[in-house]
Amino acid sequence: MSVSRWVRVTTGVANGRPTAYGLLSGPHEGVDVTKRPTLADVAARAGLSKTAVSLVLNDRPGSRLSADAVARIHEAARELNYRPNAAARSLRLGRTGTVGFISDEVTITRFASAMIRGLLDIADEQETGVLIAETGNHPKQLAKALEFMVDRQVDGLVFGALTARLLELPTLPESMRAVTVNCVSPTVPTAVLPSEEQAGYAVTRQLLDAGHGAGLAIIGNAPVAQSDPHISVTIDRRFNGIHRALLEAGVTPVAVEEFEIWEPWHGYDATKRVLESGAPVTGLICLNDRVAFGAQQALTERGLRVPDDVSIASFDDDEIASYMRPALTTARLPYEEMGRQAMELLLRPEDSPGEHLVEMPLQVRESIRPLG
Amino acid sequence: MSVSRWVRVTTGVANGRPTAYGLLSGPHEGVDVTKRPTLADVAARAGLSKTAVSLVLNDRPGSRLSADAVARIHEAARELNYRPNAAARSLRLGRTGTVGFISDEVTITRFASAMIRGLLDIADEQETGVLIAETGNHPKQLAKALEFMVDRQVDGLVFGALTARLLELPTLPESMRAVTVNCVSPTVPTAVLPSEEQAGYAVTRQLLDAGHGAGLAIIGNAPVAQSDPHISVTIDRRFNGIHRALLEAGVTPVAVEEFEIWEPWHGYDATKRVLESGAPVTGLICLNDRVAFGAQQALTERGLRVPDDVSIASFDDDEIASYMRPALTTARLPYEEMGRQAMELLLRPEDSPGEHLVEMPLQVRESIRPLG
DNA sequence: GTCTCGTGCTGAAAGGTTTTAGCACTGGCG
DNA sequence: CGCCAGTGCTAAAACCTTTCAGCACGAGAC
The missing domain is CATH 1.10.260.40 (lambda repressor-like DNA-binding domains)
Structure with missing residues (x-):
């Protein structure tokens, strides 16, 4: 009709x-x-x-x-x-053909909106509606959203987060199906996460294979984020992947810049410091694309060109990665695919507890030059 | 509880x-x-x-x-x-305390996600839930989403679009309240739009006031988009604002680059052409921030610095505008505020037909230098 | 003494669906 | 002829809320 x-x-x-x-x-x-x-x-x-x-x-x-x-x-x-009549049917059946998506700010900020794309994609296929609520990280808002969703008798809940962290969720009604995406919670057994270890390894290998073992710098080491699951449960793994590759190759970086917040200006400052230190750097592992963007600004100001003088590899595949000249080689955070996975797990009749890792594919572009 | x-x-x-x-x-x-x-x-x-x-x-x-x-x-x-029990109540009352948000791809792409922030903000205040659907511009999907929402007896509908265009919507049940945000439709009397004429004027004046009247270039003239409401109903107004300011000041641009799609590489190419033409350009009106980003890349490659050699002003206040060095002066597309307005209009008991313009505030940053 | 009115409360219907239990009929078998 | 099984269909209950109509009772007016 x-x-x-x-x-x-x-x-x-x-x-x-x-x-x-x-x-x-x-x-x-x-x-x-x-x-x-x-x-x-x-x-x-x-x-x-x-x-x-x-x-x-x-x-x-x-x-x-x-x-x-x-x-x-x-x-x-x-x-x-x-x-x-949907209301009558819900009343009778006790289910609504609707799921709830609750996140800190996935929907309302630009970073992870692809997650919604994945969620909606699958929901749509299964004739399921999606109710959305954002908490802005306020527990009060979370409780309110949860209450709203439970009252509406959603058939399931997806919890999302901007950064892959440990969430404090109240106990859910036990019959309520739930999946977390890009976050974990002790109260929700099923979680979808990016495969960061693999990505850390792949990014590093990309630079090593291009011959940058002797001049590698890490821009954005973040010891605090690494050790605090409330900040991130996956950054740790990203570094593990990086270190595994380095160890395997017997390589020690010529510089490691530490900072916890990964914005362009931090990448700019850090790279400037590295350059001023005189370290013989030929390849940068930037911990995300915004950091890489800042790094490139610092390089450009010094008259250094990417990738001719310095190669860069990075993580996320943010918008900016493809706008840069040269376009950035980076490991993509697969938000859309994670969203799809989550919704599939939620709507699947049987339970699938555990961690479901989604690969972070390496987007190979022009920011790495093979040496010699 | x-x-x-x-x-x-x-x-x-x-x-x-x-x-x-x-x-x-x-x-x-x-x-x-x-x-x-x-x-x-x-x-x-x-x-x-x-x-x-x-x-x-x-x-x-x-x-x-x-x-x-x-x-x-x-x-x-x-x-x-x-x-x-929400279902029982809905059944009895014929309303659900839920509104639907249907857009082409506002939710699932990064550009306009702030619109959702505004919508959810107000919805939340009014204890109203939001059901989301994206059509990806397929009329089939639109019909399906609409049907879904009507079946769920949402209390109202918000239609959104990524670019402010004319939407082809089916006739709605007449009692269904509806508002369009960043788009218009003959079937929906209430619309929320950005105040583009004012923004065009303000951006242009900003460069004129800084003394760039003699060396002004327009990067991104788009005659097709201007004249086709299915592409945009507001771009036209943006240009009207620009032209009003120019006319008022008796200024003719030294260069006008035409292209319809505003991505960084197009801005890059166009700016390169302008520079190669030898036109005495000191100020660029870029039609959006991504174009400005590309323009700056072209300038940098030519050894020209922003704002020392060339000033730039632009539109949107995209993520990238604040990442650039120097940060970009740009007229902000007020997505969040438009979202709030729309939800307020929708939830307000009385009707408020007509166009509701939301101001596009000028974000004054460092990309414009006053000439001696 | 009857009427009227106000107070405090309730029964039952209505809203539209799904599902259980079962009715009425036919045909075949013993 | 009696019984059983199968076929085609339906009445009514249940899901939970809101709301209309109205009951019972006491006080005050006439």
């Missing part, structure tokens, strides 16, 4: 609420035009019972109605443009 | 659906622990009728219950941790 065929026909108000919906004057006569048709209307028009209509329209197996009856019901439903 | 107090107590399943919810073993005895309490449970505990409970809990004016009765009901509700 097409929604566009619904129009209000009178402006009458009954019981303080408008009820006057109906079909555009169309080919079918004898239809009550004052309100949305119900099962009873379809039943009347088909000359059968509500039970029969419900059975047929939901084609329940085992209900043995004559082919004629089935045809009449379908015809009547089509003619009346019947759509079931 | 706190949601965390709900836990499943048995794993029993009735009618094929789990119903076993209850209070954590707490201070109150004699409460049925097997399911969410209903009005009837509260009534029983308070020794009154369902009617009385409903009346009191919704504190309907004109219902004259004794102070004692009111107290008993509140107490019982609190003890049982009663929360009304």
Whole structure:
């Protein structure tokens, strides 16, 4: 059916609420035009019972109605443009065909919005709606959002976070399905996370393979973030991957710049320091793209060119990575894929507890030059 | 109440659906622990009728219950941790306390996610939930989303778009409240748009006031976008503002670069062309920040510095505008404020048809140098 | 003593769906 | 003929809320 065929026909108000919906004057006569048709209307028009209509329209197996009856019901439903009333169905069934997405600020900031894309994608495939709430990291807001969702009897909950951290969630109703994306919580067994160890390893190898073992610098070492799961549970793994690659190759970086917040200006400052120190740097592992962006600004100011003089590899595949000249080689944070995974896990009938890692694919672009 | 107090107590399943919810073993005895309490449970505990409970809990004016009765009901509700069943209420009331947000790709791309922030902000204040759907510009998806929302009996609809264009929407049920944000539709009378004329004027004046009248270039003239409302209904106004300022000052640009798609590489190419043409350019009006970013890359490659040699002003206040060195002076696209406005208009009881313009504030940063 | 009115409260219907239990009929078998 | 099984269909309950209509009772007016 097409929604566009619904129009209000009178402006009458009954019981303080408008009820006057109906079909555009169309080919079918004898239809009550004052309100949305119900099962009873379809039943009347088909000359059968509500039970029969419900059975047929939901084609329940085992209900043995004559082919004629089935045809009449379908015809009547089509003619009346019947759509079931979601509230009534929810009331009866105890489920709503709706899931909730609660995050700190995934939806409302630009960084991880691809996560929503993934979520909505799968939800849509499964004819499921998504209710959204953001907490801005306030426990009060979280409690409120949760209460709202539970009251609406959502069929499941997805918890998301901007940075992959440990979340403090209240205990959920035990029958409530839930998945965390880009975060973990002791109260939710199923979690979807980016495969950071692999990414750390891949990024580092990319520079090592290009021959930068002798002049490698790390821009953005973050010991605090590494050790505090409330800041991140995955940064640690990213560094583990980096170190595994270095260890394997027997390489020690010529410089390691430490700072916890990864914004362009920090990358700029840190890289400036490295350059001023005179360390013989030929390759930069920047801990994210914004840091890499700042690093490049510092290099440019020094008259150094990427990748001719210094190569850069990085993490995230932020918008900025593709705007840079040269475009940045970086390990992509797979937000969309994580969103898809989460929704699939949530909607799947069986449980799938545990950590589900999603690969961070290396986007190889032009910021690395092979040496000699 | 706190949601965390709900836990499943048995794993029993009735009618094929789990119903076993209850209070954590707490201070109150004699409460049925097997399911969410209903009005009837509260009534029983308070020794009154369902009617009385409903009346009191919704504190309907004109219902004259004794102070004692009111107290008993509140107490019982609190003890049982009663929360009304949203589906039942919707069924009865015909409204849901939920609005729908349908857009092409506002939620799922990074550009306009602040719009959602504004929407959710206000929705939250008004205890309203938000159902989200994205159409990716497919009419099929749009119809599906609309149908879904109408079926769920949302109390209103917000239509959003990434670029401020004319939308083709099916006729809505006439009683359905609706607002468009950053887009317009003949079927929806209330629209929220950015105040582009004012922004065009302000940006241009900023360069003129700094003395760049003699060396002004426009990077990103877009005649097609200007004249096709399906691409944009506001770009036109942006140019009108620019031209009004120029006309007023009696200024003719020394160069006008035309291209319809405003990505960094286009800005880069266009600026390169201008520089190669030898036009005596001292100030660039870039039609968005990404174009400005590309322009700066071209300038830098030519050994020209911003703002020392060339000044830049731009539109949008994209992420990138604040990352650039120097940070970019730009007229902010007020997505968040537009979102707030839209939700306020939607939730307001009276209608407010017409166009609601939201100011685009000029973010004055360091990319403009006053000429001697 | 009857009527009227105000007070405090309640029964029952309505909203639209799903599902259980079961009715009425036919045909086949013993 | 009696019984059983199968076929085609339906009545009614249940889900939980809101609200209309109205009951019972006591006080005051006439």
